[in-house]
Amino acid sequence: MVLERLKLRHFRNYASAELELFPGKNVLSGDNGQGKTNVLEAVYLCGTGSSYRTARDADLITWGERGFYAACRFIRRREPLLVEIGCTREAGKTIKINDVPREASVENICAANVVVFGPDDLRMIKGGPVERRRFLDTEIGAVSEVYRRDLSAYRRILAQRNALLKDRRYDSMAARRDPALEVWDEQLAAAGARVMIKRAEAIKKLSVLAKVAHRHISPDGTLEMVYRPSFHVSMGTLGKTQGGDGETLRKWEDAFRRELEKVRPEEIMRGVTLVGPHRDELSFIVDGVDMRVFGSQGQQRAVLLAVRLGELEFVRSEVGEDAILLLDDVSSELDPRKRARLWEYLNDRVQTIITTTDERLLGDTGGAAKRFRVQAGRVEEVR
Ligand SMILES: Nc1ncnc2c1ncn2[C@@H]1O[C@H](COP(=O)(O)OP(=O)(O)O)[C@@H](O)[C@H]1O
Ligand SMILES: [Mg+2]
Structure with missing residues (x-):
């Protein structure tokens, strides 16, 4: 380009x-x-x-x-x-x-x-998780239209589910077995699992690419990017197929649904969806140390540059x-x-x-x- x-x-x-x-x-x-x-x-x-x-x-x-x-x-x-x-x-x-x-x-x-590296980038490490999710979404969205569609579907479902939760808050006993809520759970888990699998796969690839760039820029320390979803899922079968095979998808949907059941009473009390990709986190680790918490400004910049250079390679491998x-x-x-x-x-x-x-x-x-x-x-x- x-x-x-x-x-x-x-x-x-x-x-x-x-x-x-x-x-x-x-x-x-x-x-x-x-x-x-x-x-x-x-x-x-x-x-x-x-x-x-x-x-x-x-x-x-x-x-x-x-x-x-x-x-x-x-x-x-x-x-x-x-x-x-x-x-x-x-x-x-x-x-x-x-x-x-x-x-x-x-x-x-x-x-x-287009990949940009500059002073505004520090936000990605120092800012809140919203910044890192935005990075993931622009990054993956830039190479995958399917991801852009999945993500907007998830956001739509999430907004509707949140509206319902807010609405049901005042009658919490009835809400625990509310068929309308269950319908939204199904849809949320289905759309959410697709988003999460794509994020997990992209981070896995990016992590490898950024590590190579980081080693070149800053030879002291090994960089790793780690996906931290809002609930535990097994990453074991990832990366064998694009977007996850049927089995992986089912596994992640099940895990998501189980989690929703678990947090339901709290969700009803607070009137908002508490788990899912809208609560995902991403960490930048150098030699086991979390750069957000312990990185010096110089180390953080080197990490960010390496991530951007990794992004370049990522685009080349995805877009050609x-x-x-x-x-x-x-x-x-x-x-x-x-x-x-x-x-x-x-x-x-x-x-x-x-x-x-x-x-x-x-x-x-x-x-x-x-x-x-x-x-x-x-x-x-x-x-
Ligand atoms: N909407 C705007 N209309 C007119 N000037 C603007 C607008 N937004 C920013 N500027 C001006 O643009 C300049 C900043 O440009 P920028 O490209 O950030 O500078 P730099 O050369 O330091 O990178 C500032 O002088 C600012 O006042
Ligand atoms: Mg400037």
Whole structure:
């Protein structure tokens, strides 16, 4: 996957901008607050359909303007792929792919695979479990439409089951044998098991890939990613078939249903579903130590970079093509040794857009690079 051209109008601090990108490394340098990250955000937006920095599309509109337009011309599987996103304060977001309008409510369009590493990433380790579930969902959703559908089905069922639980709270004795609730249990377990199995399989693969990258970036310590579902299930038969075979699926559904029975009195009392993938956790462990609790900032960054590089490999193995890599502010995120190892690891294979306050801080990125200077919402190529 390659990004050839980016066009912006009234996007963040850009009145208008146009960039022709190089298939290898692209370096954007400029002082803080000039608009470097905004460019990465626009690329991510066109690749996935939403920003990674804000959930409100209107935040992306230049202050005082009515709407923005962002367009990326990608090459995907040797075919041109033109993604155009428009948004106005009144009418919200519209998406066009190769001139055909797409329903903007499909949150993750995933027209192109984009992987981003930057200062916002620390949230994934330091933040609450919601952040890590979001990571899993974007990560797996980006390579699997089936997962996106399963997940939205699960969320729908969960919302309806929660509504019923809240409703039944006042008559708890009757609710214990409520056929309506049992119907929702069945559906929740069926949809939930599919989501959980995909997460477990993806984490298993990612863990291996991230471990290799981590060893390269930071030779001291072995990284492992561990899936922690909200109830115990046997991971034994996983990974033999995509999405779990019938037997695995039944096993996980049974386990889920048993758990729901167990927690039912408490669920009725609290009026909310207490187990399932919406309560999943993911841990990053280095040599047996949980990085969320005990990792230094530097160790956490190395882990996150390794996870992102693992993600790149994951996309390649699932989609058959490299994702576009966005590296935000690597000079402040990584020490010189880790940066040097990163360039060595990337080895000019992947199209990369790098932002930095000072190009000299990057060191020798290896291979050819195209350089841009970013200043007050203007981007110019440096020749
Ligand atoms: N919706 C917006 N309209 C106009 N300017 C914006 C908007 N959102 C952010 N900005 C401005 O964009 C700049 C930040 O750009 P950013 O790409 O994050 O900078 P950096 O070069 O440090 O990465 C800030 O000056 C901020 O005020
Ligand atoms: Mg920035």
